[in-house]
Amino acid sequence: MNIQFRDSAGVTVVAVAGKLDALTAADYETTMKALLADGKTRCVVDFSELTYISSAGLRVLLAAAKSTKAAGGETRFAGVTGNVLAVIEMTGFNSILSLHDSVDAALGAM
Amino acid sequence: MLLAKTIAARLILVTVLCTALVFALVLGVVDYRSQAIVEAEAAQSARHLAQASVYRVEAVLGAVTKTTEGLARTLESGEIGDQELRTLLRRSVESNPEIFGAAAAFEPAELGGPERRYAPYYFRSGDKISSMQLDETENYPLHDWYQIPRELGRAQWSEPYYDEGGSKTLMASLSVPFYSGSGEQRRIRGIVTADIALDWLTKTVDAIKVLDTGYAFLLSRNGTVITHPDAARMLNETIFSVAEARDDPAMRELGRRMIRGESGFAPYLTFKEVKSRLYYAPIPSTGWTLAIVFPEAELFADVRTLTLTVTAMGIAGLLLLAGITLRIARSLTRPLGELAAATAAISEGRFDVRLPSGNAQDEVGALSRAFRAMTIALREHIRRLVETTSAKERIEGELRVAHDIQMSILPKMLPLLPQRAEFDLHAAMVTAKEVGGDFYDFFEIDDNHLCLVIADVAGKGVPAALFMAVTKTLLKANAKAGRSAAEILGKVNDEIARDNEQSMFVTVFCGILNLKSGELVYTNAGHNPPVLMRRGAAPEWLPGKPQLVVGAMPAIGYCSSSIVLERGDRLMLYTDGVTEAVDLDGTFYGEQRLLQDVAHTSGSVRDDVAALITAVESFAAGTEPADDITVMLVEFRGPGLE
Known part of the structure; x- marks a missing residue:
């Protein structure tokens, strides 16, 4: 898994590539906690390069989104397609996460 | 046998041996050189x-020679009467205390006729001077002292002899020929002799004392012992x-040198066979040899003492060195020994063994310190x-x-539920190494x-297992x-959320099957969709x-769906361990x-569960299963015919 950041008008765009599973979930969790600690509570997580997500990945996704929300922030997800989208839909996470087709769309919705 | 096995023994052996060798060499050279010096000094003083x-002997003999030669020249100078001759002889004896007696023996033919002999002889007899005619007592022309x-044709000393006649002392005679005429006319007229007693010579030679027991002796021209x-x-x-008796060629050679009139310093074995050094020198006028004897034991006594003292000191030094x-x-x-013992102890696992202190600044100290560092590192x-091992064990234990x-x-x-005819059910699970969190009920x-x-x-792991237990x-x-x-899951969700x-959540499929009507009321909270297998259909x-998983958010309103199962319809429940x-x-x-894969199965529920699991496992053959594989298959048979 590879995580990259960029800032776009006060919103942190977090691009996650590769697999988000039990092995890499801790990395994602640490990264998002660090962002929160920096006060960057407005995030767009770009999943367009993400190929797989497991239940452990969903758990850290949920935990991070909850923390951000508790801090008054907002997390939106962009580019969720294919496999990842199938899992998110199957588990009903699409009902509690804000999903967008593209990063721009997500930024526009912020 | 003491073999030099330890370092200490080898060190001592090498050190002491080398030192002893050097010491012995030095001692040998010093001893040899000392002997040579002593010998040279002895030769010098000898x-x-x-x-x-x-010189002393020569002085005496020279005086005698001079008197006798003078007498001979007087007789050659002219006609001397009998009375005058007798006076000359008497005066010669009187005025020369060394001369015991003197004679003038005339050539028989000289006096005019055959057999005419004349030889007046004056000699000391007590305090007086007596005379006698030698021709009356002996046939003197045949004697050596006359003949030789x-x-x-020149003066000649006789071999010493013991005078059996009047004096009874050791004597030697100097014989000097005298002549008449000159050139072609020169004729022998007779021999003048002077006898000297050698008792003074004996005393002179005896007086020579060398060291304690050294002495001197005199040899004649023929090697005869004159004084001793x-x-x-x-x-x-x-x-x-003596050389003959001992069969000693070296001594014979020494004797030859002596009578040839040489001088020198040579090893010598005395008549009593004491090892000695001999100095010999000629007495030129007589051809005799003076020999001085130095017993070796005394000559080298000081050197011996010195050598013994130095040897004793050397041995003491060697012992000290050792x-x-x-x-x-x-x-x-x-x-080193302590290190060896410590190593043995450490090899038995006793790390608390005391190590020798590594304070010394030498190599042993360095070794000791290195060893200590190694032990600490070990x-x-x-x-x-x-x-690490215990951590690994703890993880495995968890x-x-x-x-x-x-x-x-x-x-x-097994045994399954109380046997019910209305349905048949089987479930199986293949767990991943790390517990994946699947369960069924x-x-x-x-x-x-x-x-x-x-x-x-x-x-995964213990948290998942505990959460699973709570959920169940x-x-x-x-x-x-x-x-x-839906109501059941809503309540469970509220409890968990x-x-x-930790944002733990669980995907759950929950279905309630009416065993009489076959109606199934179910809610799928984020779980994999079950497979419905209508009898005879795909x-x-x-x-x-x-719908959303259970535990993610509170107050989720779940809704239920329902279908009606006919006799022989099957429902297959599974987890993502199968599809993933x-x-x-x-x-x-x-x-x-x-x-x-499930389309082709048509055995008992037990067989079909096993078949599916086998199919999944053979698909994933060669990989480590990342998640639990769980399958549950239920077949509705309907209420029994009543």
Whole structure:
């Protein structure tokens, strides 16, 4: 898994590539906690390069989104397609996460 | 036998041997050189002593020679009457105390006729001077003292002899020929002789004392012993007779040198066979030899004493050296020995053994310090190894605990529920090494309702197992008669979502089957869609909208779906361990493959569960299963014919 950041008008765009599973979930969790600690509570997580997500990945996704929300922030997800989208839909996470087709769309919705 | 096995022994052996060798060499050279110096000094003093003695003897003999030669020249100078001759002879004896007697013996033919002999002889007899006619007592022309100088034509000393006649002393005679005319007319007229007693010579030579027992002796022209401290040897032995008796060629050669008139310093064995050095020098006028004897024992006594003293000091020094070497070697090897003992102790695992102090700044100290560092590092390494091992054991222990929890919460398949004719059910699970969080459950809510549950907890290991146990308990506690699956999951969700800081959640499929009517009321909270297998039809997904997992958010309003199962219809529940199993290429088993594989199964529920699991496992052959694989298959048979 590879995580990259960029800032776009006060919103942190977090691009996650590769697999988000039990092995890499801790990395994602640490990264998002660090962002929160920096006060960057407005995030767009770009999943367009993400190929797989497991239940452990969903758990850290949920935990991070909850923390951000508790801090008054907002997390939106962009580019969720294919496999990842199938899992998110199957588990009903699409009902509690804000999903967008593209990063721009997500930024526009912020 | 003491073999030089230890360093100390080898060190001592080498040190002492080398030192002893050098010492012996030095001592030998010093001893040899000292002897040579002493010998040279002895030769020097012997030469001086001998020269002094020779001069003294020569002085006496020279006076006698002068007197006798004078007498002979007087007789040659003209006609001297008988009375005048007698006066001359008497005066010669009177005025020369060394001369014992003097004679003038005339050549018989000279006096005018054959057989005419005349030889007046004057000699000391007590305090007076007596005379006699030699021609009256003996046939003097035939004697050596007359013959030899006559033939040689020059003065000649006789061999010493013992005067058996008047004086009874050791004597020697000088014979000097005298002539008449000159040139062609020169004719021998006779021989003048002077006898001297040699008792003074004996005394002179005897007076020469060398060291304690050294002495001098005199040899004649023929090697005969003239004087000797041992009087019995005088005139009775020659140096050649002794050499003959001993068969000693070196001594014979020495004798030859002596009578040739040479001088020198030579090894010599005395008549009493005492090892000695001999200095010899000629007395030129007589051709005799003066010999001075130095007993070796006395000559080299000082050198011997010195050598013995130095040897004793050397041995004491060697012992001291050995002692000091032993001390140093011990001090060197003691820490080594202690290190060896410590090593042996450490090899037995006793790390607390005391190491020899590494304070010394030498190599042994360095070794000791290095060894100490090594021991500390070794101890640390082993400690870490133990920690790592125990950490690994702890992880494995935790996995075992998680696995035990997982296994203990699953319903036991055998014996199955109290046998019910209305349905048949089988479930199986292949657990991943790390507990994946799958579980299933089935129980009767009342006589007519069977609750079916399959779930997958997010996360792995002990937390997942515990969360699984909690979920199962909550599900069972809330599955009360009259409640729909949606109501049950709603209540469980509220319980879990409250205080769920870890955001743990679980995907659950919960269905309640009416065993009489075959109606199935179910809710799928984020779980994999079950497969519905109508009898005689192709497998299809159980219809129903996906809903949110349990535990993610509080106050979720779940809704139920329902279908009616006919006799022989089957429902297959499974977890994502089935659809997300991967082969070696990384391809998922997937939902399409699942539908295809279950389409061909038509055995008992038990067989078909086993067949599916086998199919998944053979698909994923060669990979380590990442998640639990769980399958539950239920077949509705309908109420019995009453």
